[in-house]
Amino acid sequence: MSRRTPLLAMGVAVVVAVAALAAWTSSTPTSRPKLRVVGAYVPRPASPDVAAAYFTVVDEGGAGDELTGVGSDVAAETMMHRSTGRTMEMVGSVAVPARGRLVFRPGGYHVMLERPVRSLRPGDHVTLTLRFRRSAPITVRAPVEPIGYRPDGT
């Protein structure tokens, strides 16, 4: 009994130390953003002159970032907008929260694609390049979805 006690205490101390180290390394935020773009789509536009793109930017790093612009292969002119009541306002950049997500969705933020150079039908794809303040640009292929499409099916 007297010989086993120090061993047990040492064992517990090691386990606690290892656990604390593991917790410390994984909970300490990394100083860099680690971005992913998910759920990008373009609803089939009802107008031949304007379309919108939606997506979600996820930061799995600990620093967050800023979306500074979105380019597309179907429109020379693209603008980031936020819908506000009766109109929409152009936004220069939008924050991606650290370990959080930035959601572009109907009625909120959207990318306006002006005068698409080709007609967009479900099954087609649009290439979007998202530019950030700190991270390298991310390019995604956004499918054209039916009018009224919602990623969560609502």
Next chain:
Amino acid sequence: MVAVRPFTMLRITMFFSHATGRGARVAGPGAATARRLAGAAALGLLTTLAACGNQADSPPVKVAGPTPDLHGTRISTPLREPDLTLTGASGRPVNLRKATEGRLTLVYFGYTHCPDVCPTTMADLAAALRKLAPAQRARIAVVFITTDPWRDTPKVIKSWLASFDSSFIGLTGDYAKIQAAAKPLGIALERPSSTTGDYEVTHGAEVLPFGADHRAHLIYTAGVTAADWAADLPKLLRETTTKGGDT
């Protein structure tokens, strides 16, 4: 036992950061209430805007409060359906009241170059109508009144509406007339400073359901979902049949 704790705490932290990241999204059981509150807030703004107008004949829209069983916001003074004749998508004159006589009429002010809110609103209404029985569907009219008559010709509107539901009624015409019809409904439209090249246009932030009595007793903000509309439309139809009468 001691060793487990840091991991548990870590998991909780991660859960919360994930949950807060989704904070912008309105979902879950409180969503309807949140939307109604947002609607009431939007109406507050509406009331202010209407009150700021210099035309004495535009009554402010007064909110009576959220409705327990509907996704719209009840208003204390019903809004009168405008007696408005504009140009229809066919190019012929169409009177709003006559074209929709006896039907529950959902009126929305918007424009076809609108990338987000206007097509979303029309798509959600179309999706809701597809969920109804044909007999119910036949008793509902959807009217899109353009706030951009410079670009929205009858032909443009016809093609745009066909993307959602070809039975939707589209109206265009003189901007001053459209603006004057919108104003007493609490919809303050601003004339664009320029109407050449790319220009900004304002749209309605709400859909107004006018009953067979040519009155709207509630207002729906543009963010109401297709599912919410599908749930409410049969109830609105029941309300409008019991009311009857004409003005």
